């Protein structure tokens with residue numbers, strides 16, 4: 108009889124980075140369970156190809172091999188390796204990068220119920236674990252690659268970014284987000300560039316919780332001698348301030364250690380950002396990584412509140428102590444929920460001009476669709492209140508856009524997530540459906556284009572702009588009644604290129620005199636259409652090109668930052684902003 112086919116490939120990874128140790132003082136490792144696939148030497152899989160070429164030394168490293176066992180699962184060459192030797196083994200570096208990229212891809216696919224595409228059109232992302240001698244790492248759409256650098260640490264040891272869980276997951280998230288929302292790298296609002304950075308950090312932080320055994324190991328440091336013997340943790344060890352300070356909520360510990368002035372700091376610990384609604388307007392927070400920290404702080408503070416609430420419900424096992432396993436399980440389950448919610452939110456974001464408030468509304472809307480009862484974690488409540496603490500209020504659910512392009516609760520005039528709102532549903536729009544067919548509407552960009560063409564008035568498109576449907580994707584989740592919730596997510600964008608005098612004539616927007624008459628100013632708009640299983644429009648999340656106030660805000664911001672007018676070829680990768688950070692010697696902690 109043939110043995111049952113293996114359901115997973117188990118591969119060893121370093122859980123955070125070589126600076127984070129387990130209870131016995133060894134490098135903390137974990138095994139990730141990946142869907143089985145044939146892995147060629149490299150490792151090369153069907154979505155990820157590790158190419159271990161070092162451009163700084165012109166060296167090509169040998170590719171590790173992955174024979175399979177009798178059940179068809181690949182053998183992990185490092186299953187029994189001494190953890191202290193992994194950090195210096197280039198073959199392990201290749202596996203670590205491959206496994207973490209695949210684990211992140213798999214996590215997105217699980218949340219969205221479909222295959223994910225990279226942003227560059229090909230199936231396989233190239234991952235270069237020793238790309239160059241530089242304290243940097245980035246995703247490059249042009250190279251279809253993650254390029255991970257290395258540098259010499261202060262004690263002469265080499266620090267490899269490919270061994271940092273947080274760096275690899277952060278860069279993979281850039282690549283995945285680029286595949287989902289290709290216009291998010293257009294020059295736009297300060298929030299949009301920051302969103303790429305902040306969201307990538309959120310995914311990195313929440314992903315650590317899913318690695319088997321890691322939460323327990325990291326929390327175990329707080330157990331004390333008495334607790335450690337019985338796997339108990341004192342209540343005081345998991346109070347919110349202690350959690351925020353733990354390795355779980357810091358990003359890139361080893362890089363932080365090596366790059367910071369004082370030893371012992373994570374590269375970023377956004378959850379400790381002071382709570383203030385004013386950061387959004389402070390000049391310091393215009394830089395994308397720094398501004399992204401506001402988003403991370405808002406999300407991770409909500410996470411800490413939820414986890415703490417869950418622990419309050421746990422009974423103390425003995426005087427002042429909680430069961431370590433239960434505490435870790437609560438953290439893992441809450442992180443899993445929040446990560447799913449955070450990824451699903453992407454389907455409900457507008458395709459252009461994303462602002463943090465749009466993301467909050469998207470997260471709330473996406474969650475409400477599948478879990479109307481939120482009594483267990485109350486993430487919607489906690490996220491709204493945490494975002495509000497940082498000056499961010501939910502916006503869209505936008506069915507009928509206001510002149511500002513946002514759906515506004517008429518009672519309070521504050522933008523509100525759809526849960527609280529009383530605006531018109533899509534069904535009250537006079538949309539024409541009988542010129543399109545519901546089946547091709549679920550997969551065909553031309554059919555969706557016909558739909559928006561026939562309904563351009565109700566959908567408030569700008570008639571003289573170039574329009575393009577960027578994507579049509581299925582979304583399958585389990586609804587509150589246990590049945591499959593099928594939706595189709597389509598995004599289109601519009602672009603208009605105007606000379607300064609045309610812009611002034613059209614909208615009375617006066618641009619600085621240093622602009623040339625023949626400079627072209629690109630203006631973007633667009634919408635996300637969520638169709639239900641019958642091909643009826645359920646949500647329309649629209650950022651109108653004709654929103655003069657927002658366009659003016661965007662132009663003022665881009666001109667002040669020197670991003671407009673565009674002269675010379677546009678770069679389409681993240682090396683530029685990441686490298687700029689690398690030369691910002693005044694703030695070494697934020698190089699990456």
Ligand SMILES: [Zn+2]
Pocket residue numbers: 277281303304307681699
């Ligand atoms: Zn980044």
